[in-house]
Amino acid sequence: MTEIRLHNTKTRRKEVFEPLDPQNVRMYLCGPTVYDRAHLGNARPVVVFDVLYRLLRQVYGADHVTYVRNFTDVDDKINATALARKEAGAEGTLEELIRERTEETIGWYHADMDALGALRPNYEPRATDYIGAMIAMIADLIEKDHAYAKDGHVLFRVRSYQNYGALSGRSVDDMIAGARVEVAPFKEDPMDFVLWKPSDDELPGWDSPWGRGRPGWHIECSAMSYELLGASFDIHAGGIDLQFPHHENEIAQSCCAHPEGGFARFWLHNEMLQVEGKKMSKSLGNFFTVRDLLDQGIPGEVIRFVFLQTHYGKPMDWTAEKAAQAEATLRKWRGLVAGIEPAPSPAPSVVAALADDLNTAGAIAELHQMAGDPALLKASAALLGLLEDGMGEWAEAPQVDLSAHAVALSNIRAKAMETKDFSAVDALKSALMAAGVEVRMSKAGVELLPGAGFDASKLPDV
């Protein structure tokens, strides 16, 4: 059995991964809030942890891994969009308009992540389908004195959980000293966070023991992971920006509600994405979605390759230059594996690289060494979600008949060989290249291949 080692944020060390139950390895990834198209940064954890999912399936068997990724469909930005639509005269109740908006966004999300070659998780729970479980968990936390209700709100009593801050290496007192916490009259302690909050008529709400309201952000992941994976499971993953407060709060809620369990044993966090060396932000004008890139003609497989070139634990810089290089490499590989049946199993060197804390960059380096063995290359790349059938249409040559051009060029060239005047040959060659055709001339003859930028309208007449 391959030994997998993963960097556990909880211990800040690389540890040997041993699942609680090898028959059912369980991982949870914090999914998107479905208020709009996923931006490029949203895609990094999806791709990175998709590779982890593939690795776990490889090592423990495809039927022995349970992967959960939630959809957060309770959120003020969603409410705002739905409300705006209602005010603009849209049909239906606010709840229906919210559902409409989240359905639409989930559809986009699936389309975009599919384009990146990410496998669908086994479960994709929606927060709104687990409100009952959240209410039950909140009630239980109140019962156990870890939470309290005040003015329609329910708050988690941070001081009641001794290990609060252990994941992110903070102490409650230090954070209060930083004084960047919201002080509210209904809080016993400024660090306490919301489990439940009241909704007015303009907001979606559910009936609860504390009045009509909606859940706070963190409780959904605690409730859904418990329902689908149990009180103890193997891996919890997400972006490093979620480490605090989101994951810290999840731990506090889950461990207090289910002291019999240990919640997540391994915490994996991916570092942030930058664009051309700068943080992606709307104000810098370098903010874009996955769909924007796809629409620009950058294949999802290329985006995926660029992501995997950098270790997930390091900041990753998205640049046009990287995308161009990735495309060239994939195009070359696609050419090598075209029509080849993959080997029965991936190369041990690739499995070993991935088993070493998801060293995707190292795995790609290994793939480069397999140019002479396309079957092995294809089988190994599949572990990274690359070179798979169904994702390579972009690299296929356009279906055009260039035989007339080839014959013409061949004839002119034959003549030139005798006259030693190659000007006509060079002129035709240039024209073909300008149309995006790769021209290969050898003793054996002339070969014309439509290339990446092929444009039939620019073909010269012959």
Place this chain on the structure above:
RNA sequence: GGCGGGUUGGCGGAGAGGUUACGCACCGGAUUGCAAAUCCGUGAAGACCGGUUCGAUUCCGGUACCCGCCUCCA
């Protein structure tokens, strides 16, 4: 202010206390009418200052710079 991460050859980017990472680019060669593609090959590194060591880019300490989180955020 608190917490965390980073700094590797022209560019991207890994591993390993002592032996070539790898890819792209570049340069040389083969091949070609010239190219392209392909093949072969060379060169090039470890922010700075100390320490540990027979030996450090790799471990430890410090400095500088960069980045993230602490507020919705992957």
